[in-house]
Amino acid sequence: MSAVPIIPDAPQEQPWHLPSRGRVAMYCLILGESAIFIIFVVAYVFYIGKSLTGPTPQQVLEIPIFNSICLFSSSVTIMLAERHIEHNRIKQFGLWWAATIVLGLIFLIGTGAEWYKLIYKDGLTISTNLFGTTFYSLVGLHASHVIVGLIGLSLVLAFTITGHVNEKHSERIQILALYWHFVDAIWVVVFTVVYILGR
Template sequence: MSAIPIPVHQVDQPAEWTQPYKGRVGMYCLIAAESAIFAIFVVAYVFYLGKSMYGPTPGQVLEVPIFNTICLLSSSITIWLAEHALEHNRIKRFGAFWAVTIVLGSIFMIGTGMEWNKLIYHDGLTITTNVFGTTYYSLVGLHASHVIVGLLMLLAVLVFTLMGHMKEEHAERVKTLALYWHFVDAIWVVVFTVVYVIGR
């Protein structure tokens, strides 16, 4: 018996491969590189724990920044809500959640500034005081610099939103930027654990 021919339209066709969004790929590469840098600073901080020849020590001067941490981690929720709003073309809702994200990030930075002010002028801990001061300001300062960069980018998007230039078709770009902010929040979990939990 001869084989029954299968109609062409019934033959399974392989799914067509679509090129991923270049901006997202670039952001993943940036996050990978930045993660390696942070890993080096974290390892250095852990390695030099307790090796300062004189004070002050972490247990003497560090206070756990619970409020600052809550604000920063909450900003990951608000930026996700902003992403969701833009996907559904709710521009005002997007702008509101985006602005709240900036406020939460700014509160975190203000809290960091207040902490550093206390450490420097009240406790006498500077980057040259001892090994703890060097590794602390290097690690926490590295994270703070990333938060500042993130806030500047978020602020630029908010300006475009207020000027009426933000549209639903920009959702993919916004998601790419949000990836960076989520990365900054995730890194803080590591820094918080190493510096304020293990390090004390």
């Protein structure tokens, strides 16, 4: 008798689910904001070296290494916070979330200190020359996004402290974290263009 061939079961197709509306909305927001940043970055690059009067980037800009490390580190802390909320470890989530806020605040304070030096010690304002105009526009645009992100992170922390956050909210928290990762990624571009290529 010939053996009957065994036919393996057909693989079960996984049902397709619509992506989260929140994620789609955040991706659309990030796409739109990226387009705005591209315009500002292109303008900055186009006007490099075209200022008719000083000061120039080489004369006044210092590379903000510490501030940048803080901001880049905040992407790590927010990822750790996301992992903890998924497993309903609320206390650990809150600590890493708060660490993200602190790192973001340090970055903002550093930006403010840099602007204070540039304006009051070096005499560089938004109307001084093309460098001043494009510098404050681009770096200021990024700083405004950091502020918006910190407001959102602070609201989540307030809800966490008052006991209104648990693992059911992990999806929403991950969506907000996407925005923060976007802010960090944009700083890579701004840092490279302004403080590396522009000097």
